[in-house]
Amino acid sequence: MQNPDASTVLRPVKVWDLPTRVFHWSIVLLVFTSWLTNKLNRMDLHFLSGYALMGLLIFRLIWGVLGSETSRFGSFLQSPGKAVRHLRHLFIREPDREIGHNAAGGWMVLGLLTLLVVQVGTGLCSNDDILVEGPLAKYVGKDMSDKIGTIHAINFQLIELAVLAHICAVLAYAVFKGQNLVRPMITGIKRLPIAARSPNIASPILAALAIASATILATLAATRL
Numbered sequence: 001m002q003n004p005d006a007s008t009v010l011r012p013v014k015v016w017d018l019p020t021r022v023f024h025w026s027i028v029l030l031v032f033t034s035w036l037t038n039k040l041n042r043m044d045l046h047f048l049s050g051y052a053l054m055g056l057l058i059f060r061l062i063w064g065v066l067g068s069e070t071s072r073f074g075s076f077l078q079s080p081g082k083a084v085r086h087l088r089h090l091f092i093r094e095p096d097r098e099i100g101h102n103a104a105g106g107w108m109v110l111g112l113l114t115l116l117v118v119q120v121g122t123g124l125c126s127n128d129d130i131l132v133e134g135p136l137a138k139y140v141g142k143d144m145s146d147k148i149g150t151i152h153a154i155n156f157q158l159i160e161l162a163v164l165a166h167i168c169a170v171l172a173y174a175v176f177k178g179q180n181l182v183r184p185m186i187t188g189i190k191r192l193p194i195a196a197r198s199p200n201i202a203s204p205i206l207a208a209l210a211i212a213s214a215t216i217l218a219t220l221a222a223t224r225l
């Protein structure tokens with residue numbers, strides 16, 4: 001009988017926990033909603049969408065420290081050298097061996113999260129010269145609020161570019177490497193070589209506590225600032 005090569009025998013491994021997956025598809029929805037509500041000049045809904053995104057980002061920052069192994073910043077942020085070495089293999093067709101974000105993807109995740117934090121932070125200090133201003137605009141003064149509003153607009157263009165790059169990267173993995181990264185972001189499960197270990201997944205109770213803390217903080221920001 002032939003011995004199958006351990007790298008070609010695959011087994012299902014849970015790599016993304018439910019909170020991280022819900023976080024991801026919720027931010028996709030809310031970035032779109034934030035853009036749309038501004039286009040429609042529904043600034044009441046724009047603020048609401050911004051605060052919801054704030055809550056999600058607070059949750060993700062907590063989860064990046066206390067959450068499941070694959071969501072922790074400490075586990076997916078690797079040296080820039082490793083990221084470059086990883087990208088050298090982009091055009092090589094091979095099975096997915098990554099338990100979480102790969103070395104290059106980790107930096108993209110950090111970039112996307114940072115841009116979103118800046119977008120919410122600057123939104124709080126912006127004004128539209130007519131009717132609305134973020135709750136912190138009165139503290140920074142009109143001139144500074146105008147400048148921060150410009151940053152809010154420029155940063156959104158950076159978000160558009162980063163999201164485009166992000167989607168191109170996901171497509172590149174599908175086309176060049178034959179790896180479907182989207183399905184695991186929906187189901188949580190990757191098919192990995194049989195020798196791959198299962199990452200630690202944080203308890204749902206911890207997730208509930210993190211979600212509750214983030215919701216309370218974002219609600220306080222929305223109602224008390």
Ligand code: HEM
Pocket residue numbers: 020023024027028029031032060071100101102105109112113163166167170181182183185
């Ligand atoms: C507004 C649009 C989007 C934003 C802001 C965004 C942001 C992010 C972030 C922050 C992560 C890291 C997840 C985490 O660890 O918390 C991520 C991962 C991921 N996103 Fe998106 N995303 C967007 C749209 C999309 C779309 C449209 C797709 C599908 C085509 C997609 C596919 C993925 C996949 C597959 C991963 C996991 C990558 C990996 O395996 O390392 N994203 N995204």
Ligand code: HEM
Pocket residue numbers: 030031034035038046047049050051053054119120122123124125126127128129132133134135149150152153156159
């Ligand atoms: C609580 C959070 C937020 C607040 C309080 C807020 C507030 C504002 C305000 C007051 C403006 C008007 C500024 C102007 O017309 O120059 C604005 C514009 C805008 N906001 Fe937000 N925002 C928030 C979050 C977001 C988020 C999360 C996004 C997208 C991811 C976003 C995207 C935009 C865009 C695209 C504009 C139009 C910029 C332009 O081209 O003039 N905002 N926001």
